[in-house]
Amino acid sequence: MSTMHEIHFDPIVLRFRSAFRLGAGRARPGLKALVQRLADGRPVVPAAALKGALRELAERLCPAVTGAPACRSPFDLCAQQPCPVCRLFGNPRWPGPLYFADFLPRQATTPATIAALRHLSATRAHVGLDRRLGTAVPGLLVQTETLPAGLEFVGAIDGQARADDVPLLQAALLSLNRLGAETTRGLGVCRVIAVEGRIGTEPWRWQASEQGQEGGVA
Ligand SMILES: [Zn+2]
Incomplete structure (x- = not known):
């Protein structure tokens, strides 16, 4: 059994280089797909979205970084001994030892900047697709709310990890390049x-x- 380490990554600073949307639900005719926000109106990067994206990256990076294969979520998760990815991110049989916080806007520290973020969004209209046929539906526009490029969010990851699993967590974090809806x-x-x-x-x-x-190690 490898040594366990306390993990405390705080702050983690995330910057969006394109417009983005992190929200619940898919755009449907007559119903805008909205950005997920806190009660005070600030947009938020939900912990679950970040954790999901990091897990997906960790699955891909696992063989190269750890020398061990990883299972594939959601349909082929480890049933017996957890793989390095399941040890970091958990699975239904194995509680994850790490806590992922929601990421909040870095710039929003005063009432004025919080108020500005409440109204910061654009609505993109695009042609609706028939989900079964994968073809455009004539005359159908769906609307998606997005946030502009350049916003930075700050959050944290805390908990415990096996010493030999930590490089995989670091690699996933530093490889993150897409997050949220409609990345295609x-x-x-x-x-x-x-x-x-x-x-x-x-x-x-x-x-x-x-x-x-x-990036470089300081
Ligand atoms: Zn696994």
Whole structure:
């Protein structure tokens, strides 16, 4: 059994480079698909959306990073011994040891900026598709609310992880490049630009480079 480490990544800074939508529900005729917001109107990156995206990345990266295969959610999850991905993210039989917080807008610290974020969105109309046939429905427009590029969100991941699973969590976090709905339409391009935290007693600081392409370990 590998050593367990306390994991404390706080803050994690996430920046969207395209417009994006993180919300519940799909656009339907006569019903806008809305951005998910807190009661005060601030948009939020729900913890579940982030955790889901990180899990998907971890499944893909697992063999290269850990040398072990990963199961595939949602239909082929580990039934007996959990794989590294299930050890980090949990599955119905194995409670995850990490807590993922909702990510809140970094800029919203004053009543004025909170008020500004409440109204910050655009509505995109596009042709509705017949979901069964995959073809456009003539005369049908559906509306999607999106938030503009450039917003930054701050959140945290806390909990415990096996020492030999931590690199997989870090790799997934730093590989994040899409989040939310309609990424095939070009929405939701994002990346983690900075992390501060601890792994056990060791500090972990990461900052994206100026070019915005690569990061280095500080
Ligand atoms: Zn698994």
